[in-house]
Amino acid sequence: MTGQRITDVKVRSVPFSTDTWLDESRISTPMAPYPVFAERRSSWRGPGGDLVWLYLGTDDPAVFGIGQTRGGRVVEAVLDHLVPLLQHVDTGAPADVAEQLRRAAEPYAAGGAAAMAVSAVELALWDLAARDLGAPLCRLLGGRPGPLPYYVTAAHPSALDDVDDDLLAGAGYVKVPMAYGPADGPARRDDNVERLRAVRRRVPPHVPLAVDCFMSWDVPYAVRFAAATADLDLGWIEEPLPAHDLAGLTELRARLSPVLVAAGEHAFGLDHGLRLLDGRCVDVLQVDVTWCGGLGVARTLGVLAAHRGVTFAPHNAAMHPWALHLLSALGPGVLAEVLVGAGTPAAVPEVADAPGAGTDRRAAGFG
The missing domain is CATH 3.30.390.10 (Enolase-like, N-terminal domain)
Structure with missing residues (x-):
């Protein structure tokens, strides 16, 4: 072409x-x-x-x-x-x-x-x-305009107080970052547990929860945390280990079940994403289309994830219109991440029926 x-x-x-x-x-x-x-x-x-x-x-x-x-x-x-x-x-x-x-x-x-x-x-x-x-980008990728399934990431449990009830009720998961890790000692693990309990009090009971650990935990800490939150319907633990620790992710996935392991945000390039899938390291793959090498890499990994029963949930997707267009073309088994409490409007993510990806030139600073 x-x-x-x-x-x-x-x-x-x-x-x-x-x-x-x-x-x-x-x-x-x-x-x-x-x-x-x-x-x-x-x-x-x-x-x-x-x-x-x-x-x-x-x-x-x-x-x-x-x-x-x-x-x-x-x-x-x-x-x-x-x-x-x-x-x-x-x-x-x-x-x-x-x-x-x-x-x-x-x-x-x-x-x-x-x-x-x-x-x-x-x-x-x-x-x-x-x-x-x-044409809208989704048409080039084989998708169509419209709303997408999603999960919600809250900056802090209190950020959920201002979120529309329907948005929370329709979410696949509600996630919150953890404040502490192994370096902070066992007492601070209890603070993490209480942080998740605060989320549970704000989220409808049918919606499972998730936590983000930003590559700062280890296997024993994650296992203990999952056990301590067994009554809170914890759905996944995200980025519990350093991005290169594939063996640790595989071990953790086996030990955490039925709690899922999510990772891939820091997968730079196709090879890293393939190793996560081939090594059965993750239940939820979270590559970032603006970091991994672009839509070609992300689309390949999304298709392979679907074949292997792995949920494809690109990092920060609701703020990346290119990712939303891609998700519309991948069918079931995908989730778009919606941030709340970070100065961004919270709404069900939707692919617009307009030419391109939908990024405004002036909003990007190129007026």
């Missing part, structure tokens, strides 16, 4: 979570063993949490593409390498272009900043290709 010629490229970084619960609340992280970094993620994250927006323009003002990732100026540096290569590509073939860029980014090693940079370009190309055809 032959697309448009790219004539304009713009990149901008913006702080994503400065002064919000994401960076300023007490959340258990891999840096929790170090007291100076334990209280706030903003004390150690640097530019890693900053949004990076990418705009690709053509000779036709109505045909453009917008992509997004994270990594701030670190990823911008990789994009400085990749962007000049776009003058030679077919914008109507996003998957082919992504493969070219992955190869060009090999000097930076697999994963991390390289996968994030490729993601931003690939997402922008999908958006551009759909706008060029005058």
Whole structure:
């Protein structure tokens, strides 16, 4: 398929979570063993949490593409390498272009900043290709506009007080981040349990709960927590272990049943996602379309997850329109994540019937 010629490229970084619960609340992280970094993620994250927006323009003002990732100026540096290569590509073939860029980014090693940079370009190309055809992105992927199944992530139990009852009642799960981990001692585990009890009091009894541990727990701690919350209908434990600990995830999955293991948010590239599936490490796969390498990688993993009975629930999907379009094409066994209490409107996620992915140029800062 032959697309448009790219004539304009713009990149901008913006702080994503400065002064919000994401960076300023007490959340258990891999840096929790170090007291100076334990209280706030903003004390150690640097530019890693900053949004990076990418705009690709053509000779036709109505045909453009917008992509997004994270990594701030670190990823911008990789994009400085990749962007000049776009003058030679077919914008109507996003998957082919992504493969070219992955190869060009090999000097930076697999994963991390390289996968994030490729993601931003690939997402922008999908958006551009759909706008060029005058169709919503979901049509190119085999989906259709409309509402999607979802789960709710609350910044804190109190954030649920202002959430519409119908939104909570329709959720597949309601999740809350955990404040403490093994580095904080057994007494703080009780505080985590009470945090989940506070969520249970606010959520309809038919909706199971979930917790996010941001790669900061270990197998014994997770098993003990699951036992202590057996009366709360805990549905899954998310990212309990470091992303590379596949053997630990497999062990934990066997020991936690019927509580599920969710992971994959920090899977950078197809290979990591495949190892999670092939190793039977997860019950819920949570790749991030803006980090993993783009829609091509995410779609492959979503299809394979469906074949293996693994729920596909991309990280932060309700804030990533490209992910919503993909979910509409994957059928049952998918969930979109809806954040509440983070300064974002909370509503049932829906794929719009408009050209492209649905990202507004002005909202992205490219007015």
